[in-house]
Amino acid sequence: MSEIETKKRQYSAPALSKGLDILELMAGQFEGLSLRQISDLLGRQKSELFRMLVVLEERGYINVLPDSDKYIISMKLFGLAHQLPDIKRITAIAEPLMREFSNRSEQSCHLVVERSSEGVVIMQKDSPSDQRFGIRIGAKVPLQNTCSGHVLLAFADENSREVMMDGIPASKHLPENVLADICDRVKAQGFENVESQQIAGVKDIGFPIFNYSGNVVAALVVPYLSHLDNTNAMDFDSVKVVLGDIAQRMSEQLGYNENK
Structure with a gap:
């Protein structure tokens, strides 16, 4: 021994x-x-x-x-995790901005971070509309087939991405060429825009949130609901623009400077 x-x-x-x-x-x-x-x-x-x-x-x-x-x-363990300085700072900055977004767009939004090769929802803001869709705080989501997962993988550095993928069971891995295509596409356009693979009729939009070091620390996601009676406060493209602005402001408040 x-x-x-x-x-x-x-x-x-x-x-x-x-x-x-x-x-x-x-x-x-x-x-x-x-x-x-x-x-x-x-x-x-x-x-x-x-x-x-x-x-x-x-x-x-x-x-x-x-x-x-x-x-x-x-939820006590989840609450203790929220006391970590990085999570506490992210949620403190995100809360008013996510509330602003939901009130303007009348769409729900949530914030996802990566932990142990899974996405974890750390904040959720409901739409003020009667017609809304939300996800539970603390819910875990797979990285390989969700909007938030694609964002977190695409904007991670190569080493971090490898660590994330190593933690996913081999049976659930995407083929390397498929993953590479997803990451290249998402990174090139600056966001993810994909039909939900979990909920029919939902189209997800997700933007990265960066910290002062330029590392992606979270994904801000909207599960966009299109009302059949055409009563949406904003159409899909307008929501995408507003969400991108909110994500950029969130990153800037975390110290990110894209010109550095």
Whole structure:
């Protein structure tokens, strides 16, 4: 056994590992899990898990669903992640600009960042219109077949793009020539403009958000809804222009200077 492996064994924390196992399991279970289900899925005794669940509930990391014996993960971890300086700054700058966009265009918009080779929605602004479409904050979206994913991949530097793609299961990879064509097209036009592959009738528009170093840090996306009664406050092309302006202002407030 190597010295590193020996130290890992010396400093293991079984209780902490158990708690993390529970949180990681529950992160993908939107309908909740009972103690028995958690026990079966983790292969652990109910007695050793029960106390962990009590503590996690007391600390606000999980909740018990009303009139149920099922536990569900809370938004506390998401809230803690939002306290990271970069995310906190991005959302603070984005909030008034996204609100301005939604009020002007009467379209919803959301902000997506890349984490562990997935897109994560960190902010959402609903349209003031009665007819609207939105996406849940904290939702994860694939990079390879979404508007936000195309933007994040296209404007990433080559090394970052390789790291993103390495984290995607090989079975879900796009052929290299297809990915290259998408990235070249999106980067050349400065935005993505594509029919949603998740929701019929929605056309997505996405622009990159850059930081002071010129690195892409987020994608600002509108799932454009075209009203059949022609009551849209703005047509598609007008929304694209306004969204591009909002994205540019957001980047500038993050310190980006395209002339540097």
